[in-house]
Amino acid sequence: MMYLKAVLVVASLFFTAVTYAQPIDLKIKKNKVIAKIELAGGVETDLELSFENSLGLTKDSIGITAELVDITDPALLSRLPSALTTTPAAFPMMITIEPPASMGLGFNGVTHIDIHTHNLEYTPNTPLRLYKASLGQDFRDITVTTGAGSWRARGHMGDFSQFIVVTDLRTSGTVINAKLNRLQTLLTSYSNQMDTVTATSLSDKYNELASAVSQQDYSQALVHATEFNDIVSSNRGENIPDVWRSSRDITNVAGELMAQVETLSFSLRLAL
Structure with a gap:
């Protein structure tokens, strides 16, 4: 069990002068990272x-x-x-997770990120969602669950970067x-x-999913989303790359696709 005390330099809410944040307490055990982040003004979260x-x-x-x-x-x-x-003004925190390229971190498949804060109710x-972006790029919703305990949310991802509520x-x-649309973009890109067989199967399943969504048949769309995820899961590692490395030399295709269809499934369930 290891702990890290990191002093962060953060921008204040409305001024350009920097202030020193309270420490991050970081615990790492096997395949899990647990962090408590405390910034100025009582803005806090468990990650x-x-x-x-x-x-x-x-x-x-x-x-x-964090800042x-x-x-x-x-x-x-x-x-x-x-x-x-x-x-939300009550939680103006942005968390950045950018593993150094030289440190040799890697993982397979989907990573879960859980946020729990008492600053939000x-x-x-609730319309509160967990958003993610690549450095400096557009944020998007990655939420797969929300829950009580003040406010908590989980997101899935195939890589890292910046997170806000x-x-x-x-x-x-x-x-x-x-x-x-993002799922289609990822599928086309990857x-x-x-x-060929796996790509065709996923394309066909995506078309069934898109057809159900266009008809606002969200129950059937949810079935197709689950089937899409199953195809990725059963082919990952062999027919679909599923590894992320801090060297950023390969793409975690399976992780990205599964994370995207899982947040889509979350929204489909809410619409039922």
Whole structure:
């Protein structure tokens, strides 16, 4: 069991001068990372990362930092998908997970990220969501569950980068279509990294899923989403690459596809 005390330099909410954050307490055990993050102004969260299988996971290799953000900053707002998506004033925290390339961290498949904060309150049908982005790129919803205990959420991912909590007031149809479109983009981009039979099976299943969504038959769409995930899961490692490495020399195709269809399934369930 190992602990890390990291002093973070963070921007204050409304000023450019930097202040020193309270420490991050970091515990690493086998395939799990447990962190308590405390920033200025009482902005706090418990963070947990769970890996199916990891290699080289240490306090130095995971690369977790956090900062306060100005929720009115145009640069931040431009990274959100809509004017109906905003960062809650009670939790203006951005977490960055960028493992150093030279530290040899790797994992297989999907990684789970769990956020739990007392700064936010859970209510039924809460619009609070967990968002993720590559460094400096657009944020997107990766939520797969939300729950009580103040407020908690889980997301799935096939790689790392930046995370924020967002109040998402878009309609369920808008969210579902956005997630479906991203799934298509990923499938198109990664089809040349799979064998032909697997790529064709996933393309056919995606078309069935998209057809059900277009008819707003979300129950049937959920069935097809599960079947899509099953195809990826049964072919990962052999016919679909499923490894992420800190050297960033390969793409965790299976992890990305499974994470995307799982957050789509979350939104489909909410729309039933």
